[in-house]
Amino acid sequence: MSWKKIFAVIRREYLERVRTKAFWIATFLVPVFFLGYMAVQFAAIRKTSGERKVAVVDTTGKLAPALATELASREEAMKQKKPGSRGIHWIVEPRPVTGDMEKTKETLRKEVLDKKIYGYLVLDPELIEKDRAEYYSISVSEFVALTQLEQAINKVLLRQKIQDRGLPASLGKELERRVDLKTLKVTTKGTAEEKGAGIIAAIVFMVIMYMTFFMYGFQNLRGVIEEKTNRIVELVIASVRPTELMVGKIVGIGLVGLTQYMIWSLVAMNLSLPGIASIMAMGESGAPTIPLSMIGYFLLFFLLGYFLYASVYTAIGAPFNSDQEAQQLSMIPSMLIVGGMAVYPSVMNNPNGPVAVAASLFPFTAPLIMYLRTAIAEPPVWQIGLCIVILILSTIGMAWLAGRIYRVGILMYGKKPTLPEILRWVRYRPGKVLQPATPPAR
């Protein structure tokens, strides 16, 4: 290994990539898209606003006015808590039953379709007996709006029941009180209040790691193929050993990834990531603190995972002459990366459960999952250690395999090689090049 030569390759890979417009566009567009997407998502959930005119068919005869009052007072309370915020303005319109219930519903159905009302609510003693109330609307998936409505109905019902039994109204107030479940994370350093922002930051970091495995892993494949199609590779191989070229390439591209992270974190620090994170923490106020260990683990698992995936992508790129040819096989690492994302919800539910442990010891899902676990729970130290050892060993193994395929593959032009052929390259052992000459056996 000549470090001078490897350094020259790293330098080239790094500078040529960082100098492209594509790099800067990706650097600035990814966070913009990412935050934009998150913002739209949360805005859609949180900031449902506007007028909702709801007809109420109340056959109990008592609930509708109380519901109107309750909704109005909630709105008032919201305005006082957050002045200027725009919530939902409910207009409750009591409707008598004209003719029978079915006919009334039919009339209201038409009104909904004609957009005269937003929806209609049926409060019927028989239904309420079965713990039900019915709400009809074109849009029945507005999480925030429907939650408000449901809470209001329940509150009104509760008060009504208390009144019916002749109990004091203050009891109602008493019964309405709820506790908030405050989550506190137990760590070796004591307990710290977990506001949810930390967990969300961990997930955001994991998604970033996931995306960069794709982006930069795939760049290795592209780079290898590009050198082949450009026919530059043989000129380079005359000066640099294939292994050196491979290592230089992987490191150079990895550094591009780290540079991008640096830029992102600098931008985030200046644009106050805490503010963004607190939006994402669903209105929890206060800046979340991102512990240093979270960033340390992030870099560690990013690097381990990147080297592993970069080797896989290199091995896959080397035998082929075009992206298209390599496409089929490049599905394999893509699936493995996606696999890590696929198990993450169940890891969230049970961060030290069997699925979590298995996924954090399987090398291809380990970087994402072990990172997530270190961020949201305290996995046993031996597991972290074992995971790192497994990752290092499998990266070395993969790099060895990639190197073997690479040194043969980069000089193979023409026909698309088959998988058995590629496997033969791995086993291929050239005759001892420098063995003393022997007369040919004839």
Next chain:
Amino acid sequence: MTPAIELENVSKYFGKFPAVDSLSLTVPQGVVYGLLGPNGAGKTTTIRMIMNITAADSGEILVLGSPMTRQMQNRIGYLPEERGLYRKMKVLDHLFFLAAIKEVPAETARQRIAEWADRLELKPWLKKKVDELSKGMQQKVQFIATIIHDPEVLILDEPFSGLDPINTAIIKEYLAEFRKKGKTIVFSTHVLEQAEKLCDEICLLARSKKVLEGNLRDLKRRFSKDLLHLLVECRPEEIAALPGVASSQAVNGGYVVALAPGTDQREFLRHAMDCHPLRGFSAKEPELEEIYLDAIRAAGIEETRTIE
């Protein structure tokens, strides 16, 4: 002096097919050495084995007296047949990169790039991207890359393929200068006329095997068939009737005459001069192509491919 390159019984198989079959050759230092043969004869494989890009299956390869090591790699300039450049790189950056992987110090690289860019009229293009260069310009960049580290031995695989006549002339001039400095040049070609003009020594390959090797002048003498070129005006029958003529062929302004074995040249010429108005004569050397065809016939290799 240690030979520049020495191959001893080198073989390389692709599957069951021998790409190079127990090849031995010696390239002395300071010569222009041609590795000749039709496409598929094993030239590129031989060169790649010398460069240690492809490993030989058996045999020994020595470059400047030692096996091809990392240090050796930096003393050799190599121009592959399949050559390209990083298309998005700026020419200057590219040349610096190619110098860096030969471990040329940056300052030395800067001087040499400036010098060569000047000579090859590449200066206005140094800040451009490789993409923007014509094919000929790109080839100049590749040639600079092969000599940026001032190598002792140059190995060029089909250096003239795809070059226009002007660039061919430039490259030939630069090879001549290189040789004047006492350095060794090995190049492969399937165009025998080129080799004939440039080479001191040649090795002819056909069907993965060596057919002939040696000093070109010696070979020509050895394969000379006592051919005489006569400048004379007379009828073909009259030439054929001269004593000692084995065969004759009319060429521009005269005849090429092959003498029967054992015929004394001076005796024949005196006789010819007596009978006919002879304006001039010269000994006609065999062309490389004829030597080649004779050699493969003698080696018993049935060469079905035609040579260009």
